[in-house]
Amino acid sequence: MSELIILNEKDNVGVLKAPQGEVPAGHKIALTDIKKGEAVVKYGYPIGVATKEIKKGDFVHTHNLASALTAEALDYVYDKKLQPLPARPARDKVLAYQRPCGAGARNELYIVPTVGCIAASAENVARRFKEIHKNDMKVDDVVVLTHRVGCSELGDDLTRTRNILVNLSENANVGGVLFLGLGCEENRMEDVKKIVPEGERVRFLVAQEVEDDEAEALRLLEELYAVASRDERTLVPLSEVTVGVKCGGSDGFSGITANYLIGRVADLLEACGATVVLAETPEAFGAEQTLMARAKDEKVFHDIADLINRWKTFYGSHGVNVYENPSPGNKAGGITTLEEKSLGCVQKSGKGEVKAVLTELERATERGLNVIESPGNDIIACTTLAATGASVIMFSTGRGTPLGSVVPTLKIASNSPLAMKKKGWIDFDAGRMLSCPEVDAIVMELYDLLLDTFEGKKAGNETRGDKQIAILKTGVTL
Numbered sequence: 001m002s003e004l005i006i007l008n009e010k011d012n013v014g015v016l017k018a019p020q021g022e023v024p025a026g027h028k029i030a031l032t033d034i035k036k037g038e039a040v041v042k043y044g045y046p047i048g049v050a051t052k053e054i055k056k057g058d059f060v061h062t063h064n065l066a067s068a069l070t071a072e073a074l075d076y077v078y079d080k081k082l083q084p085l086p087a088r089p090a091r092d093k094v095l096a097y098q099r100p101c102g103a104g105a106r107n108e109l110y111i112v113p114t115v116g117c118i119a120a121s122a123e124n125v126a127r128r129f130k131e132i133h134k135n136d137m138k139v140d141d142v143v144v145l146t147h148r149v150g151c152s153e154l155g156d157d158l159t160r161t162r163n164i165l166v167n168l169s170e171n172a173n174v175g176g177v178l179f180l181g182l183g184c185e186e187n188r189m190e191d192v193k194k195i196v197p198e199g200e201r202v203r204f205l206v207a208q209e210v211e212d213d214e215a216e217a218l219r220l221l222e223e224l225y226a227v228a229s230r231d232e233r234t235l236v237p238l239s240e241v242t243v244g245v246k247c248g249g250s251d252g253f254s255g256i257t258a259n260y261l262i263g264r265v266a267d268l269l270e271a272c273g274a275t276v277v278l279a280e281t282p283e284a285f286g287a288e289q290t291l292m293a294r295a296k297d298e299k300v301f302h303d304i305a306d307l308i309n310r311w312k313t314f315y316g317s318h319g320v321n322v323y324e325n326p327s328p329g330n331k332a333g334g335i336t337t338l339e340e341k342s343l344g345c346v347q348k349s350g351k352g353e354v355k356a357v358l359t360e361l362e363r364a365t366e367r368g369l370n371v372i373e374s375p376g377n378d379i380i381a382c383t384t385l386a387a388t389g390a391s392v393i394m395f396s397t398g399r400g401t402p403l404g405s406v407v408p409t410l411k412i413a414s415n416s417p418l419a420m421k422k423k424g425w426i427d428f429d430a431g432r433m434l435s436c437p438e439v440d441a442i443v444m445e446l447y448d449l450l451l452d453t454f455e456g457k458k459a460g461n462e463t464r465g466d467k468q469i470a471i472l473k474t475g476v477t478l
Helices: 116-132 155-169 189-193 213-228 258-271 288-292 298-317 328-332 338-349 378-388 416-421 430-434 439-454
Strands: 013-016 028-030 039-042 045-050 093-099 102-104 108-113 141-144 174-181 202-206 234-237 242-247 275-278 354-358 368-372 392-397 409-413
Touching: 013 039, 045 338, 093 439, 108 116, 108 155, 108 213, 116 141, 116 174, 116 213, 155 174, 155 189, 155 378, 174 189, 174 213, 189 202, 202 213, 242 258, 242 338, 242 378, 258 275, 258 338, 258 368, 258 392, 258 409, 258 430, 258 439, 275 338, 288 298, 288 338, 298 354, 368 378, 378 392, 392 439, 409 416, 409 430, 409 439, 416 430, 430 439
Parallel strands: 108 141, 108 174, 174 202, 242 275, 242 392, 275 368, 354 368, 392 409
Antiparallel strands: 013 028, 039 045, 093 102, 093 234
Protein backbone atom coordinates (compact mmCIF):
# COMPACT_ATOMS: atom_id res chain seq x y z
CA MET A 1 0.00 0.00 0.00
CA SER A 2 1.28 3.50 -0.86
CA GLU A 3 2.21 5.75 2.00
CA LEU A 4 -0.87 7.08 3.77
CA ILE A 5 -1.30 10.35 5.62
CA ILE A 6 -3.08 9.80 8.95
CA LEU A 7 -4.16 13.12 10.43
CA ASN A 8 -5.50 12.06 13.82
CA GLU A 9 -5.29 8.96 15.99
CA LYS A 10 -9.12 8.76 15.93
CA ASP A 11 -9.25 8.54 12.12
CA ASN A 12 -10.46 5.41 10.36
CA VAL A 13 -9.38 6.66 6.91
CA GLY A 14 -6.03 7.86 5.61
CA VAL A 15 -5.12 9.95 2.56
CA LEU A 16 -2.92 8.62 -0.24
CA LYS A 17 0.22 10.64 -0.93
CA ALA A 18 0.56 8.98 -4.34
CA PRO A 19 -1.85 7.02 -6.58
CA GLN A 20 -2.58 3.43 -5.65
CA GLY A 21 -3.89 1.46 -8.61
CA GLU A 22 -6.94 3.31 -9.87
CA VAL A 23 -7.24 5.41 -6.68
CA PRO A 24 -5.78 8.91 -7.24
CA ALA A 25 -3.53 10.77 -4.84
CA GLY A 26 -5.43 12.82 -2.27
CA HIS A 27 -8.22 10.26 -1.97
CA LYS A 28 -9.09 8.16 1.06
CA ILE A 29 -8.37 4.54 2.00
CA ALA A 30 -10.00 2.76 4.95
CA LEU A 31 -7.64 2.04 7.86
CA THR A 32 -10.06 -0.42 9.47
CA ASP A 33 -13.28 -2.22 8.65
CA ILE A 34 -16.20 0.25 8.77
CA LYS A 35 -19.78 -1.01 9.13
CA LYS A 36 -22.69 0.38 7.13
CA GLY A 37 -24.09 3.39 9.01
CA GLU A 38 -20.88 3.87 11.00
CA ALA A 39 -19.12 7.25 11.05
CA VAL A 40 -16.15 7.76 8.76
CA VAL A 41 -13.60 9.84 10.65
CA LYS A 42 -10.91 12.21 9.32
CA TYR A 43 -9.17 15.11 11.13
CA GLY A 44 -10.49 13.37 14.28
CA TYR A 45 -14.11 14.26 13.37
CA PRO A 46 -16.91 12.48 11.46
CA ILE A 47 -17.00 13.38 7.78
CA GLY A 48 -20.16 11.35 7.05
CA VAL A 49 -21.48 7.82 7.31
CA ALA A 50 -20.68 4.66 5.39
CA THR A 51 -23.51 3.77 2.98
CA LYS A 52 -22.30 0.18 2.72
CA GLU A 53 -19.79 -2.06 4.47
CA ILE A 54 -16.21 -0.91 3.94
CA LYS A 55 -13.23 -3.24 4.35
CA LYS A 56 -9.77 -2.23 5.52
CA GLY A 57 -7.81 -1.02 2.49
CA ASP A 58 -10.94 -0.12 0.46
CA PHE A 59 -11.23 3.08 -1.52
CA VAL A 60 -13.58 5.46 0.35
CA HIS A 61 -15.48 8.03 -1.70
CA THR A 62 -18.93 8.88 -3.04
CA HIS A 63 -19.79 5.24 -3.77
CA ASN A 64 -19.68 4.27 -0.09
CA LEU A 65 -19.67 7.50 1.93
CA ALA A 66 -22.42 10.14 2.32
CA SER A 67 -22.89 13.33 4.30
CA ALA A 68 -24.75 13.14 7.59
CA LEU A 69 -25.65 16.84 7.57
CA THR A 70 -29.26 17.99 7.78
CA ALA A 71 -30.88 21.36 7.18
CA GLU A 72 -32.26 21.57 10.71
CA ALA A 73 -30.96 24.24 13.04
CA LEU A 74 -28.97 22.68 15.86
CA ASP A 75 -28.49 23.44 19.54
CA TYR A 76 -24.88 23.72 20.67
CA VAL A 77 -23.12 23.70 24.03
CA TYR A 78 -20.31 26.15 24.77
CA ASP A 79 -17.20 24.19 25.71
CA LYS A 80 -14.17 26.40 25.32
CA LYS A 81 -10.95 24.68 24.30
CA LEU A 82 -7.95 26.76 23.30
CA GLN A 83 -4.36 26.06 22.41
CA PRO A 84 -1.70 28.73 22.93
CA LEU A 85 -0.53 30.83 20.01
CA PRO A 86 3.12 30.52 18.91
CA ALA A 87 5.80 32.92 20.08
CA ARG A 88 5.86 36.32 18.41
CA PRO A 89 8.14 36.10 15.35
CA ALA A 90 11.17 38.37 15.03
CA ARG A 91 9.75 40.01 11.91
CA ASP A 92 6.76 41.81 13.37
CA LYS A 93 6.63 45.02 11.33
CA VAL A 94 6.09 45.86 7.66
CA LEU A 95 6.76 48.81 5.38
CA ALA A 96 3.21 49.74 4.47
CA TYR A 97 0.91 52.71 3.92
CA GLN A 98 -0.43 53.83 7.28
CA ARG A 99 -4.10 54.80 6.91
CA PRO A 100 -6.71 55.67 9.54
CA CYS A 101 -8.24 52.23 8.91
CA GLY A 102 -4.96 50.30 9.17
CA ALA A 103 -1.93 49.33 7.11
CA GLY A 104 -2.25 49.25 3.33
CA ALA A 105 -0.20 46.96 1.12
CA ARG A 106 -0.78 49.21 -1.88
CA ASN A 107 -1.36 52.87 -2.73
CA GLU A 108 -4.07 52.76 -5.38
CA LEU A 109 -6.79 54.98 -6.79
CA TYR A 110 -10.21 53.34 -7.00
CA ILE A 111 -12.98 54.25 -9.41
CA VAL A 112 -16.22 52.93 -7.93
CA PRO A 113 -19.19 52.76 -10.33
CA THR A 114 -22.40 53.04 -8.35
CA VAL A 115 -24.14 51.04 -11.10
CA GLY A 116 -23.04 48.54 -13.72
CA CYS A 117 -24.28 50.78 -16.57
CA ILE A 118 -21.34 53.14 -16.08
CA ALA A 119 -18.62 50.49 -15.63
CA ALA A 120 -17.31 50.63 -19.22
CA SER A 121 -16.91 54.40 -18.97
CA ALA A 122 -15.03 53.97 -15.70
CA GLU A 123 -12.70 51.46 -17.37
CA ASN A 124 -12.09 53.91 -20.23
CA VAL A 125 -11.19 56.62 -17.72
CA ALA A 126 -8.75 54.35 -15.88
CA ARG A 127 -7.14 53.28 -19.15
CA ARG A 128 -6.75 56.89 -20.34
CA PHE A 129 -5.37 58.01 -16.97
CA LYS A 130 -2.74 55.24 -16.93
CA GLU A 131 -1.74 56.10 -20.49
CA ILE A 132 -1.28 59.76 -19.54
CA HIS A 133 0.92 58.80 -16.56
CA LYS A 134 2.68 55.77 -18.03
CA ASN A 135 6.10 57.41 -17.59
CA ASP A 136 5.56 59.03 -14.20
CA MET A 137 3.02 56.90 -12.31
CA LYS A 138 3.39 57.56 -8.59
CA VAL A 139 0.61 55.25 -7.38
CA ASP A 140 0.52 51.49 -7.68
CA ASP A 141 -2.57 51.27 -9.88
CA VAL A 142 -5.90 52.77 -10.87
CA VAL A 143 -8.51 50.09 -10.16
CA VAL A 144 -12.10 50.03 -11.39
CA LEU A 145 -14.51 48.10 -9.18
CA THR A 146 -16.45 46.75 -12.15
CA HIS A 147 -19.77 45.09 -11.33
CA ARG A 148 -23.19 44.60 -12.95
CA VAL A 149 -25.57 45.65 -10.17
CA GLY A 150 -26.78 48.87 -8.56
CA CYS A 151 -29.86 49.35 -10.73
CA SER A 152 -33.24 47.58 -10.58
CA GLU A 153 -32.46 46.48 -7.02
CA LEU A 154 -34.52 46.84 -3.89
CA GLY A 155 -34.27 46.10 -0.17
CA ASP A 156 -31.39 43.97 1.04
CA ASP A 157 -29.78 43.71 -2.39
CA LEU A 158 -29.59 47.49 -2.77
CA THR A 159 -28.30 47.96 0.78
CA ARG A 160 -25.70 45.25 0.23
CA THR A 161 -24.49 46.75 -3.06
CA ARG A 162 -24.14 50.24 -1.62
CA ASN A 163 -22.41 49.19 1.58
CA ILE A 164 -20.03 46.69 0.00
CA LEU A 165 -18.89 49.34 -2.51
CA VAL A 166 -18.42 51.90 0.25
CA ASN A 167 -16.51 49.44 2.44
CA LEU A 168 -14.25 48.52 -0.48
CA SER A 169 -13.49 52.19 -1.02
CA GLU A 170 -12.31 52.38 2.60
CA ASN A 171 -9.79 49.54 2.29
CA ALA A 172 -6.35 50.57 3.52
CA ASN A 173 -4.94 49.94 0.01
CA VAL A 174 -6.88 52.95 -1.29
CA GLY A 175 -5.14 56.32 -1.55
CA GLY A 176 -8.10 58.03 -3.22
CA VAL A 177 -11.53 57.12 -4.56
CA LEU A 178 -13.83 58.48 -7.27
CA PHE A 179 -17.47 57.41 -7.03
CA LEU A 180 -18.87 57.47 -10.54
CA GLY A 181 -22.64 57.33 -11.00
CA LEU A 182 -24.93 57.40 -13.99
CA GLY A 183 -27.78 59.40 -12.45
CA CYS A 184 -30.94 57.32 -12.78
CA GLU A 185 -29.97 54.20 -10.80
CA GLU A 186 -31.47 52.89 -7.58
CA ASN A 187 -28.04 53.15 -5.92
CA ARG A 188 -28.21 56.94 -5.82
CA MET A 189 -25.15 59.10 -5.29
CA GLU A 190 -26.89 61.17 -2.63
CA ASP A 191 -27.35 58.00 -0.58
CA VAL A 192 -23.69 57.08 -1.01
CA LYS A 193 -22.71 60.55 0.21
CA LYS A 194 -24.67 60.00 3.41
CA ILE A 195 -22.26 57.24 4.48
CA VAL A 196 -18.97 58.28 2.84
CA PRO A 197 -17.02 61.00 4.67
CA GLU A 198 -16.11 63.79 2.25
CA GLY A 199 -12.46 64.79 2.15
CA GLU A 200 -9.41 65.35 0.00
CA ARG A 201 -9.27 61.67 -0.94
CA VAL A 202 -12.90 61.32 -2.10
CA ARG A 203 -14.63 62.68 -5.21
CA PHE A 204 -18.14 62.16 -6.64
CA LEU A 205 -19.35 62.46 -10.23
CA VAL A 206 -22.77 61.81 -11.79
CA ALA A 207 -22.24 61.31 -15.53
CA GLN A 208 -25.67 62.55 -16.64
CA GLU A 209 -25.03 65.91 -15.00
CA VAL A 210 -21.99 66.93 -17.10
CA GLU A 211 -21.34 67.29 -20.80
CA ASP A 212 -18.10 65.28 -21.04
CA ASP A 213 -18.18 62.79 -18.17
CA GLU A 214 -14.86 61.09 -19.02
CA ALA A 215 -13.00 64.41 -19.19
CA GLU A 216 -14.49 65.47 -15.85
CA ALA A 217 -13.62 62.09 -14.31
CA LEU A 218 -10.01 62.49 -15.47
CA ARG A 219 -9.89 65.94 -13.90
CA LEU A 220 -11.14 64.61 -10.58
CA LEU A 221 -8.71 61.69 -10.71
CA GLU A 222 -5.86 64.17 -11.14
CA GLU A 223 -6.96 65.88 -7.93
CA LEU A 224 -6.91 62.56 -6.10
CA TYR A 225 -3.60 61.63 -7.68
CA ALA A 226 -2.01 64.87 -6.45
CA VAL A 227 -2.78 63.79 -2.87
CA ALA A 228 -2.10 60.03 -3.11
CA SER A 229 1.18 60.44 -5.00
CA ARG A 230 2.70 62.01 -1.88
CA ASP A 231 2.02 58.92 0.24
CA GLU A 232 5.04 56.91 1.38
CA ARG A 233 5.54 53.57 3.08
CA THR A 234 6.47 53.65 6.74
CA LEU A 235 7.40 50.89 9.18
CA VAL A 236 4.21 49.86 10.96
CA PRO A 237 3.51 47.07 13.47
CA LEU A 238 1.60 44.02 12.30
CA SER A 239 -1.16 44.98 14.72
CA GLU A 240 -2.23 47.41 11.97
CA VAL A 241 -2.54 44.64 9.36
CA THR A 242 -5.71 42.80 8.26
CA VAL A 243 -5.40 39.60 6.20
CA GLY A 244 -8.19 37.51 4.67
CA VAL A 245 -8.05 33.73 4.29
CA LYS A 246 -9.93 31.85 1.56
CA CYS A 247 -9.86 28.56 -0.36
CA GLY A 248 -11.19 27.64 -3.78
CA GLY A 249 -10.94 24.64 -6.07
CA SER A 250 -9.95 22.51 -3.08
CA ASP A 251 -8.72 18.92 -3.25
CA GLY A 252 -7.95 16.12 -0.81
CA PHE A 253 -4.65 17.76 0.16
CA SER A 254 -6.00 21.27 0.76
CA GLY A 255 -6.78 20.79 4.45
CA ILE A 256 -3.52 18.91 4.97
CA THR A 257 -1.03 21.26 3.31
CA ALA A 258 -2.16 24.68 2.03
CA ASN A 259 -4.91 25.39 4.57
CA TYR A 260 -2.78 24.03 7.37
CA LEU A 261 0.10 26.34 6.40
CA ILE A 262 -2.24 29.32 6.11
CA GLY A 263 -3.52 28.53 9.60
CA ARG A 264 0.02 28.42 10.95
CA VAL A 265 0.74 31.82 9.38
CA ALA A 266 -2.54 33.17 10.76
CA ASP A 267 -1.38 32.14 14.23
CA LEU A 268 1.91 34.00 13.75
CA LEU A 269 0.05 37.10 12.62
CA GLU A 270 -2.29 36.95 15.61
CA ALA A 271 0.70 36.55 17.91
CA CYS A 272 1.74 39.98 16.60
CA GLY A 273 -1.71 41.45 17.21
CA ALA A 274 -2.83 41.37 13.57
CA THR A 275 -6.39 40.78 12.35
CA VAL A 276 -7.26 37.64 10.37
CA VAL A 277 -10.67 37.23 8.72
CA LEU A 278 -12.23 33.87 7.78
CA ALA A 279 -15.12 33.83 5.27
CA GLU A 280 -17.16 31.04 3.56
CA THR A 281 -19.98 30.38 6.05
CA PRO A 282 -21.41 27.26 4.34
CA GLU A 283 -17.96 25.70 4.35
CA ALA A 284 -18.03 25.59 8.12
CA PHE A 285 -21.09 23.30 8.09
CA GLY A 286 -19.98 20.15 9.87
CA ALA A 287 -16.92 21.85 11.37
CA GLU A 288 -18.61 24.71 13.20
CA GLN A 289 -17.94 23.23 16.64
CA THR A 290 -14.18 23.52 16.07
CA LEU A 291 -14.73 27.29 15.78
CA MET A 292 -17.25 27.46 18.62
CA ALA A 293 -14.77 25.83 20.99
CA ARG A 294 -12.47 28.81 20.34
CA ALA A 295 -15.06 31.57 20.87
CA LYS A 296 -13.70 34.19 23.25
CA ASP A 297 -16.95 34.27 25.23
CA GLU A 298 -20.53 33.03 25.19
CA LYS A 299 -21.72 35.93 23.04
CA VAL A 300 -19.30 35.04 20.27
CA PHE A 301 -20.22 31.36 20.69
CA HIS A 302 -23.90 32.19 20.16
CA ASP A 303 -23.01 34.48 17.25
CA ILE A 304 -21.29 31.56 15.51
CA ALA A 305 -24.25 29.26 16.18
CA ASP A 306 -26.71 31.87 14.91
CA LEU A 307 -24.63 32.43 11.79
CA ILE A 308 -24.52 28.72 10.95
CA ASN A 309 -28.21 28.15 11.61
CA ARG A 310 -29.21 31.29 9.69
CA TRP A 311 -27.34 30.14 6.60
CA LYS A 312 -28.82 26.66 6.82
CA THR A 313 -32.25 28.29 6.87
CA PHE A 314 -31.26 30.48 3.91
CA TYR A 315 -30.30 27.41 1.91
CA GLY A 316 -33.51 25.62 2.84
CA SER A 317 -35.65 28.63 1.88
CA HIS A 318 -34.33 28.24 -1.67
CA GLY A 319 -34.93 24.49 -1.74
CA VAL A 320 -31.21 23.71 -1.68
CA ASN A 321 -29.74 20.96 0.48
CA VAL A 322 -26.80 21.97 2.64
CA TYR A 323 -24.89 18.98 1.29
CA GLU A 324 -25.01 20.15 -2.38
CA ASN A 325 -21.40 21.18 -1.68
CA PRO A 326 -18.66 19.94 -2.45
CA SER A 327 -18.36 20.76 -6.14
CA PRO A 328 -17.58 18.21 -8.89
CA GLY A 329 -13.99 19.45 -8.96
CA ASN A 330 -13.67 19.01 -5.19
CA LYS A 331 -14.90 15.43 -5.51
CA ALA A 332 -12.50 14.69 -8.34
CA GLY A 333 -9.72 15.97 -6.07
CA GLY A 334 -10.63 13.63 -3.22
CA ILE A 335 -13.20 15.51 -1.12
CA THR A 336 -16.38 13.46 -0.64
CA THR A 337 -18.67 15.32 1.77
CA LEU A 338 -19.27 18.84 3.00
CA GLU A 339 -18.12 17.84 6.48
CA GLU A 340 -14.77 16.77 5.02
CA LYS A 341 -14.49 19.94 2.99
CA SER A 342 -15.41 22.10 6.00
CA LEU A 343 -12.94 20.42 8.36
CA GLY A 344 -10.21 21.14 5.80
CA CYS A 345 -11.50 24.65 5.20
CA VAL A 346 -11.38 25.77 8.84
CA GLN A 347 -7.72 24.75 9.05
CA LYS A 348 -7.03 28.19 7.53
CA SER A 349 -8.17 29.82 10.75
CA GLY A 350 -5.33 28.30 12.77
CA LYS A 351 -5.94 27.80 16.48
CA GLY A 352 -6.51 31.37 17.67
CA GLU A 353 -9.46 32.59 19.68
CA VAL A 354 -12.45 33.79 17.63
CA LYS A 355 -12.82 37.42 18.67
CA ALA A 356 -15.87 38.48 16.64
CA VAL A 357 -18.49 37.35 14.14
CA LEU A 358 -19.26 39.94 11.47
CA THR A 359 -22.15 40.41 9.10
CA GLU A 360 -21.21 40.85 5.45
CA LEU A 361 -21.63 44.63 5.76
CA GLU A 362 -19.35 45.12 8.77
CA ARG A 363 -15.69 46.00 8.89
CA ALA A 364 -13.28 44.20 11.20
CA THR A 365 -12.51 46.35 14.22
CA GLU A 366 -11.32 43.79 16.78
CA ARG A 367 -7.81 42.41 16.41
CA GLY A 368 -7.33 38.69 16.21
CA LEU A 369 -9.43 36.11 14.38
CA ASN A 370 -12.76 37.33 12.98
CA VAL A 371 -15.40 35.23 11.20
CA ILE A 372 -17.44 37.01 8.53
CA GLU A 373 -20.57 35.72 6.84
CA SER A 374 -20.37 35.07 3.11
CA PRO A 375 -21.19 32.35 0.62
CA GLY A 376 -18.42 29.98 -0.40
CA ASN A 377 -18.36 31.42 -3.95
CA ASP A 378 -14.76 32.47 -4.51
CA ILE A 379 -15.11 35.98 -5.89
CA ILE A 380 -18.05 36.97 -3.66
CA ALA A 381 -16.17 35.75 -0.56
CA CYS A 382 -12.98 37.54 -1.65
CA THR A 383 -14.96 40.73 -2.24
CA THR A 384 -16.43 40.42 1.25
CA LEU A 385 -12.96 39.95 2.75
CA ALA A 386 -11.62 43.05 0.98
CA ALA A 387 -14.71 45.02 2.03
CA THR A 388 -14.25 44.03 5.66
CA GLY A 389 -10.71 45.43 5.56
CA ALA A 390 -8.33 42.71 4.31
CA SER A 391 -5.45 44.32 2.41
CA VAL A 392 -4.04 40.95 1.27
CA ILE A 393 -5.75 37.56 0.91
CA MET A 394 -4.11 34.15 1.31
CA PHE A 395 -6.02 31.84 -1.04
CA SER A 396 -5.41 28.09 -1.12
CA THR A 397 -6.27 25.90 -4.09
CA GLY A 398 -5.84 22.25 -5.00
CA ARG A 399 -7.37 22.28 -8.48
CA GLY A 400 -6.10 25.72 -9.51
CA THR A 401 -7.75 29.07 -10.28
CA PRO A 402 -6.46 32.34 -11.75
CA LEU A 403 -9.06 34.40 -9.86
CA GLY A 404 -7.89 37.57 -8.17
CA SER A 405 -9.58 39.99 -5.81
CA VAL A 406 -9.06 43.76 -5.92
CA VAL A 407 -6.42 43.25 -3.22
CA PRO A 408 -3.27 41.10 -3.67
CA THR A 409 -4.47 37.49 -3.68
CA LEU A 410 -1.69 35.01 -2.93
CA LYS A 411 -2.46 31.61 -4.46
CA ILE A 412 -1.13 28.72 -2.39
CA ALA A 413 -1.15 25.32 -4.11
CA SER A 414 -1.98 22.28 -2.01
CA ASN A 415 0.07 20.00 -4.26
CA SER A 416 3.35 20.40 -6.13
CA PRO A 417 2.11 19.14 -9.55
CA LEU A 418 -0.35 22.04 -9.64
CA ALA A 419 2.35 24.52 -8.62
CA MET A 420 4.63 23.26 -11.39
CA LYS A 421 1.90 23.15 -14.06
CA LYS A 422 0.30 26.54 -13.36
CA LYS A 423 3.23 28.76 -12.45
CA GLY A 424 1.37 31.80 -13.74
CA TRP A 425 -1.43 31.19 -11.27
CA ILE A 426 0.41 29.95 -8.19
CA ASP A 427 2.48 32.07 -5.79
CA PHE A 428 3.50 29.37 -3.32
CA ASP A 429 3.85 25.58 -3.32
CA ALA A 430 2.51 24.12 -0.08
CA GLY A 431 2.64 20.61 -1.52
CA ARG A 432 6.32 20.43 -0.59
CA MET A 433 5.39 19.68 3.01
CA LEU A 434 4.26 16.18 1.93
CA SER A 435 7.90 15.25 1.33
CA CYS A 436 9.82 17.83 3.37
CA PRO A 437 10.28 17.27 7.11
CA GLU A 438 11.09 20.97 7.65
CA VAL A 439 7.47 22.13 7.84
CA ASP A 440 8.34 24.99 10.21
CA ALA A 441 10.70 26.40 7.57
CA ILE A 442 7.93 26.25 4.94
CA VAL A 443 5.59 28.07 7.33
CA MET A 444 8.13 30.86 7.69
CA GLU A 445 8.59 31.01 3.92
CA LEU A 446 4.88 31.67 3.49
CA TYR A 447 4.90 34.16 6.36
CA ASP A 448 7.78 36.07 4.75
CA LEU A 449 6.07 35.99 1.34
CA LEU A 450 2.94 37.49 2.88
CA LEU A 451 4.92 40.30 4.52
CA ASP A 452 6.93 40.85 1.33
CA THR A 453 3.60 41.22 -0.49
CA PHE A 454 2.55 43.84 2.03
CA GLU A 455 5.80 45.64 1.29
CA GLY A 456 5.22 45.74 -2.48
CA LYS A 457 6.03 42.34 -3.99
CA LYS A 458 3.34 41.67 -6.60
CA ALA A 459 1.03 38.70 -6.31
CA GLY A 460 0.33 36.73 -9.47
CA ASN A 461 -3.15 38.19 -9.85
CA GLU A 462 -1.66 41.69 -9.90
CA THR A 463 0.89 40.74 -12.55
CA ARG A 464 -1.94 39.41 -14.70
CA GLY A 465 -4.18 42.40 -13.99
CA ASP A 466 -6.83 40.10 -12.51
CA LYS A 467 -8.73 42.28 -10.01
CA GLN A 468 -12.39 41.39 -9.69
CA ILE A 469 -15.36 41.92 -7.43
CA ALA A 470 -18.82 40.34 -7.24
CA ILE A 471 -21.72 41.18 -4.96
CA LEU A 472 -24.28 38.68 -3.71
CA LYS A 473 -27.89 39.06 -4.85
CA THR A 474 -30.71 37.28 -3.02
CA GLY A 475 -33.81 39.14 -4.22
CA VAL A 476 -35.67 40.10 -7.37
CA THR A 477 -34.46 42.32 -10.19
CA LEU A 478 -36.98 44.92 -11.39
